[in-house]
Amino acid sequence: xxxxxxxxxxxxxxxxxxxxxxxxxxxxxxxxxxxxxxxxxxxxxxxxxxxxxxxxxxxxxxxxxxxxxxxxxxxxxxxxxxxxxxxxxxxxxxxxxxxxxxxxxxxxxxxxxxxxxxxxxxxxxxxxxxxxxxxxxxxxxxxxxxxxxxxxxxxxxxxxxxxxxxxxxxxxxxxxxxxxxxxxxxxxxxxxxxxxxxxxxxxxxxxxxxxxxxxxxxxxxxxxxxxxxxxxxxxxxxxxxxxxxxxxxxxxxxxxxxxxxxxxxxxxxxxxxxxxxxxxxxxxxxxxxxxxxxxxxxxxxxxxxxxxxxxxxxxxxxxxxxxxxxxxxxx
Amino acid sequence: xxxxxxxxxxxxxxxxxxxxxxxxxxxxxxxxxxxxxxxxxxxxxxxxxxxxxxxxxxxxxxxxxxxxxxxxxxxxxxxxxxxxxxxxxxxxxxxxxxxxxxxxxxxxxxxxxxxxxxxxxxxxxxxxxxxxxxxxxxxxxxxxxxxxxxxxxxxxxxxxxxxxxxxxxxxxxxxxxxxxxxxxxxxxxxxxxxxxxxxxxxxxxxxxxxxxxxxxxxxxxxxxxxxxxxxxxxxxxxxxxxxxxxxxxxxxxxxxxxxxxxxxxxxxxxxxxxxxxxxxxxxxxxxxxxxxxxxxxxxxxxxxxxxxxxxxxxxxxxxxxxxxxxxxxxx
DNA sequence: TGTGGGTTCCAAAGCGCTTTGGCTTGCCTT
DNA sequence: AAGGCAAGCCAAAGCGCTTTGGAACCCACA
Numbered sequence: 243x244x245x246x247x248x249x250x251x252x253x254x255x256x257x258x259x260x261x262x263x264x265x266x267x268x269x270x271x272x273x274x275x276x277x278x279x280x281x282x283x284x285x286x287x288x289x290x291x292x293x294x295x296x297x298x299x300x301x302x303x304x305x306x307x308x309x310x311x312x313x314x315x316x317x318x319x320x321x322x323x324x325x326x327x328x329x330x331x332x333x334x335x336x337x338x339x340x341x342x343x344x345x346x347x348x349x350x351x352x353x354x355x356x357x358x359x360x361x362x363x364x365x366x367x368x369x370x371x372x373x374x375x376x377x378x379x380x381x382x383x384x385x386x387x388x389x390x391x392x393x394x395x396x397x398x399x400x401x402x403x404x405x406x407x408x409x410x411x412x413x414x415x416x417x418x419x420x421x422x423x424x425x426x427x428x429x430x431x432x433x434x435x436x437x438x439x440x441x442x443x444x445x446x447x448x449x450x451x452x453x454x455x456x457x458x459x460x461x462x463x464x465x466x467x468x469x470x471x472x473x474x475x476x477x478x479x480x481x482x483x484x485x486x487x488x489x490x491x492x493x494x495x496x497x498x499x500x501x502x503x504x505x506x507x508x509x510x511x512x513x514x515x516x517x518x519x520x521x522x523x524x525x526x527x528x529x530x531x532x533x534x535x536x537x538x539x540x541x542x543x544x545x546x547x548x549x550x551x552x553x554x555x556x557x558x559x560x561x562x563x564x565x566x567x568x569x570x571x572x573x
Numbered sequence: 574x575x576x577x578x579x580x581x582x583x584x585x586x587x588x589x590x591x592x593x594x595x596x597x598x599x600x601x602x603x604x605x606x607x608x609x610x611x612x613x614x615x616x617x618x619x620x621x622x623x624x625x626x627x628x629x630x631x632x633x634x635x636x637x638x639x640x641x642x643x644x645x646x647x648x649x650x651x652x653x654x655x656x657x658x659x660x661x662x663x664x665x666x667x668x669x670x671x672x673x674x675x676x677x678x679x680x681x682x683x684x685x686x687x688x689x690x691x692x693x694x695x696x697x698x699x700x701x702x703x704x705x706x707x708x709x710x711x712x713x714x715x716x717x718x719x720x721x722x723x724x725x726x727x728x729x730x731x732x733x734x735x736x737x738x739x740x741x742x743x744x745x746x747x748x749x750x751x752x753x754x755x756x757x758x759x760x761x762x763x764x765x766x767x768x769x770x771x772x773x774x775x776x777x778x779x780x781x782x783x784x785x786x787x788x789x790x791x792x793x794x795x796x797x798x799x800x801x802x803x804x805x806x807x808x809x810x811x812x813x814x815x816x817x818x819x820x821x822x823x824x825x826x827x828x829x830x831x832x833x834x835x836x837x838x839x840x841x842x843x844x845x846x847x848x849x850x851x852x853x854x855x856x857x858x859x860x861x862x863x864x865x866x867x868x869x870x871x872x873x874x875x876x877x878x879x880x881x882x883x884x885x886x887x888x889x890x891x892x893x894x895x896x897x898x899x900x901x902x903x904x
Numbered sequence: 905t906g907t908g909g910g911t912t913c914c915a916a917a918g919c920g921c922t923t924t925g926g927c928t929t930g931c932c933t934t
Numbered sequence: 935a936a937g938g939c940a941a942g943c944c945a946a947a948g949c950g951c952t953t954t955g956g957a958a959c960c961c962a963c964a
Contacts, residue, residue, distance in 0.1 A: 247944045252922060262942060282680050283621075284920035286614040287949045294661065301650035306845040312643040319632035319664035328682070329662040330625065333650035349613050351659070457846040484846050487818065491853055514637040515788040515815050522822055578914045583952060593912060615950035618919045 255280065286350070294328045295543050296352030298343055298366075300336035306455075309484070310511050310532050314358065314380070317536020325544050340369055347373045354543040356380060361424050376546035378539050382426050382556065389554030391546075393539050397427050398434035400528040400561035401479060404507045405438030407526075407563065408477040412572035413505060414444050417475035419464045419485060423453035428481065431509075435479060450475055461488025469496055469504070476572050477505035483516055486525060501570035510564075524566035530559060586611065617681070625659045626874050627683030629674055629697075631667035637786075640815070641842050641863050645689065645711070648867020656875050671700055678704045685874040687711060692755050707877035709870050713757050713887065720885035722877075724870050728758050729765035731859040731892035732810060735838045736769035738857075738894065739808040743903035744836060745775050748806035750795040750816060754784035759812065762840075766810060781806055792819025800827055800835070807903050808836035814847055817856060832901035841895075855897035861890060 246254075246269065254261045254269035261269075272278070286292055299307070315329075322329060330352055334342035343366065346352055354376040357366050364383040371388055379392035401418075408416050418435050421428045436446045449471060452464035461480065465488065468475055480486040486508040493504050500506050500523045510518050510527035518525035538557075545551035577585075577600065585592045585600035592600075603609070617623055630638070646660075653660060661683055665673035674697060677683055685707040688697050694716040701708045702719055710723035732749075739747050749766050752759045767777045780802060783795035792811065796819065799806055811817040817839040824835050831837050831854045841849050841858035849856035869888075876882035 248921080249923080249944055249946095250942080253943090256922085260942060265942080279676075279680070280922095281618075281920050282682065283614065283617040283623075284949090285922075287612075287618045287951085288920080288922040290614075290949085292614075299646070299650050301647065301654050303651070305647070307643045307647045307650075309640055309643055309844070309846055311646075312638045312640055315630070315642075315662070316632065316636070316638045319630050319638075319662070320634070323632050323664035323666060327664075329664070331646070331650070331660040331662065333654035333658075333660070335654060345610075349610070351613065455846075459846075459848060459851050462851065487847070488851070491851075494853065513640070515640055515786075515790075516818070517790060520790050520793065520819070520822075522825065579951080580914060580916095580953080581912080584913090587952085591912065596912080611952095612950050615919090616952075618921085619950080619952040621919085 252280075290350050291547075292350060292352050293326060294330050294352045295322070295540070295547075296330050296332060296346050296355045297358075298339050298346070298355070299331045299333045300339060301333045302336040305336045308359065308456075309513075311358070313511065313513060313532045314536040317531075317533035317538075318356075318540045319536075320533070321537045321540035321544070325540075327540070327544060339366060343369055343373070347375050353547045354378070356539055356543060360426050362426055362429065364426075376543065378542050378546070380535060380539055382430075384426060384429070389556075391542065391551075391554050391556065393535060393542065393557045393559070394427075395530045395535070395559045395561050397430035397561070398437070400509065400530070400563070401431040401434035402438045403434075403561075403563045404479050404526075404528050405435045406441075407565075408479070408505055408507065408569065409438060409442050409444065411477075411505065411569060413475075413477040414572070415450065415473060415475040416444070416446070416477045416479065417450040417468045418446065418452070419461060419468070419478060419480040419489060420451065420453045421456045421481045421485075428453060431479075431481060449473075456482040456485045458484055458488040458491075461485030462492045463488070465489040465492035466496070469493065469498065475504070477507075477569070480506065480508040483508055483510050483513065483518060483525070483527075486521075487516075490521060490523075500568050503573070505569040505572075507569060518564070519566060521568070523568050525568045526566045527564050529562045529564050535559075583611075621681050622878075623682055623684050624657060625661050625683045626653070626871070626878075627661050627663060627677050627686045628689075629670050629677070629686070630662045630664045631670060632664045633667040636667045639690070639787075640844075642689070644842065644844060644863045645867040648862075648864035648869075649687075649871045650867075651864070652868045652871035652875070656871075658871070658875060670697060674700055674704070678706050684878045685709070687870055687874060691757050693757055693760065695757075707874065709873050709877070711866060711870055713761075715757060715760070720887075722873065722882075722885050722887065724866060724873065724888045724890070725758075726861045726866070726890045726892050728761035728892070729768070731840065731861070731894070732762040732765035733769045734765075734892075734894045735810050735857075735859050736766045737772075738896075739810070739836060739838065739900065740769060740773050740775065742808075742836065742900060744806075744808040745903070746781065746804060746806045747775070747777070747808045747810065748781040748799045749777065749783070750792060750799070750809060750811040750820060751782065751784045752787045752812045752816075759784060762810075762812060780804075787813040787816045789815055789819040789822075792816030793823045794819070796820040796823035797827070800824065800829065806835070808900070809838075811837065811839040814839050814841050814844065814849060814856070814858070817852075818847075821852060821854075831899050834904070836900040836903075838900060849895070850897060852899070854899050856899045857897045858895050860893045860895050866890070 254266040358380040360381045360383040363385040370377045382394045439446050454460040507526045510529040512531040518527045585597040689711040691712045691714040695714040713725045770777050785791040838857045841860040843862040849858045
């Protein structure tokens with residue numbers, strides 16, 4: 243035995259100043275020796291801190307979790323592992339996430355929350371802001387009348403760069419195959435593309451835009467309908483690598499070739515299992531590792547939990563433009 | 574106020590018999606009216622039950638989370654949503670998951686655990702068995718000297734069926750592009766393939782087997798090296814749809830065609846974003862929805878937590894063989 | 905009338921921590 | 935030598951539930 247009160251042990255272990263170095267050493271030694279770890283349930287009840295970060299997972303028969311999620315998770319895990327943070331996924335009805343958010347906050351099940359794939363004026367963000375729990379948004383929302391903390395990539399600049407490059411190559415009919423337009427990232431991408439074109443006196447008419455969930459099949463359909471249209475594009479910018487699998491298939495099906503008939507640039511979130519350089523014609527991409535974003539967001543959440551970070555800083559990361567063989571000058 | 578003791582309220586809410594129906598009704602009514610929900614932290618401390626299921630997530634710079642995981646998660650969420658179950662992901666160093674398993678069990682952070690991608694004589698399974706926490710394995714292990722509960726698909730039969738079909742079509746050089754052979758599912762798949770061949774007096778020599786993590790690139794490399802070998806196969810069975818993207822690319826790069834030069838069958842875990850019928854030549858597949866497995870495993874875990882299920886039942890699900898255009902008779 | 909057995913409820917003791925408020929020391933002033 | 939002040943420690947009161955061990959009551963049966 244240590245012949246010390248529980249108070250002192252608790253303080254020693256939690257780094258409070260009113261315990262002598264000597265005593266603290268004895269306590270931590272003994273704790274290590276006996277493998278003592280404070281019971282988290284008890285600690286939770288006493289402090290209200292859970293030592294976990296939360297994510298509300300939209301589910302439902304018609305809801306598919308984005309395959310990007312797993313990469314994000316890898317990043318989050320990379321950081322969390324070293325910092326005694328667990329992640330709790332709370333499944334929610336995709337049509338009523340609010341109830342779940344309220345529950346996890348009211349129950350203090352998690353110390354902080356992250357939000358992904360925001361849409362304009364995202365209700366989840368207003369809710370979390372009102373509930374007063376620390377949170378970070380992966381991505382951005384628009385049209386909210388308050389500030390919040392986020393980490394995002396510069397989608398607008400990325401797609402602006404991509405479009406500019408195509409324009410420089412002489413393309414004047416550039417199409418955009420985008421993700422679900424209800425999400426902010428898709429809006430920004432369209433905006434960036436459009437700006438590049440209009441800066442050069444060109445347009446991005448509705449006939450050259452497609453928006454849909456980012457599956458191979460949707461990529462195929464979008465590309466096919468674009469290329470079979472009245473004034474087919476000579477270049478396509480595509481929001482995802484998975485979609486561009488379908489785009490490439492459509493181009494081939496139509497007897498066309500990349501880049502001779504169609505130039506192609508895609509956005510690459512960096513999957514370990516599908517890489518743009520391995521496409522039959524290596525793909526020019528705008529690249530930003532979603533895994534790194536996961537790491538960073540975990541780091542920021544941890545900082546917020548421990549009070550090291552506060553305020554409403556938004557981060558916007560630049561995006562690489564990696565040129566490969568899939569683009570060429572306009573015919 | 575209800576003028577009832579805390580005891581009675583607790584019992585009423587938790588369905589204990591020693592409270593009159595009348596009282597129970599009053600209590601539940603009042604609870605609903607005031608939106609009262611027992612504080613989970615307090616309940617945890619008192620009962621030791623967490624209301625969560627756990628998963629230890631291997632992480633590390635060199636570790637990539639399998640994209641199948643997200644589909645499994647969808648299924649798990651589908652079930653968990655309706656049953657007040659949250660999922661906690663505990664990131665662990667991929668080289669030392671044991672510490673994390675011990676921690677979550679010792680701390681009673683979760684009521685049950687699931688294990689995925691087991692390998693032969695999987696240490697995690699023995700550990701959980703020893704620690705005595707309810708768990709379900711997604712997949713199977715071999716060489717363990719005790720029984721345990723699992724849900725798995727019949728990988729051996731699936732690949733046996735696939736190989737048999739190819740043999741019936743006259744193929745006698747069938748190659749197998751498998752996943753990482755350290756995992757049980759890969760062993761079973763090889764076994765099933767080999768059995769079909771040897772049943773017909775054919776062999777599956779090492780020269781016709783490739784094993785590697787299931788990426789597009791590895792699929793390409795495997796197919797390429799097989800087809801450029803001394804006695805190239807006329808048919809290939811591939812363990813994943815993602816890999817078969819690479820396989821198809823390799824076949825095309827070599828100026829060959831599916832199915833005229835090479836027949837191809839792949840295993841399909843059912844991704845919403847990549848479907849075998851959408852391959853340039855629609856792919857014959859062995860199909861089993863990993864999302865359904867997630868649902869089922871969540872259900873079994875819940876049943877174990879509430880004591881409805883116990884024992885060591887292993888489930889093995891049959892696998893569909895879906896024939897599409899990618900196979901033909903041997904030249 | 906007395907007694908045994910249900911039924912329905914309650915007071916109080918945990919669960920294992922953190923935190924408040926206070927009590928000793930030892931040492932430094934004046 | 936008395937007073938003051940940190941430094942270091944402790945007892946006990948929570949945190950919000952569940953569960954134990956009774957107690958009170960009502961009814962039936964002898």
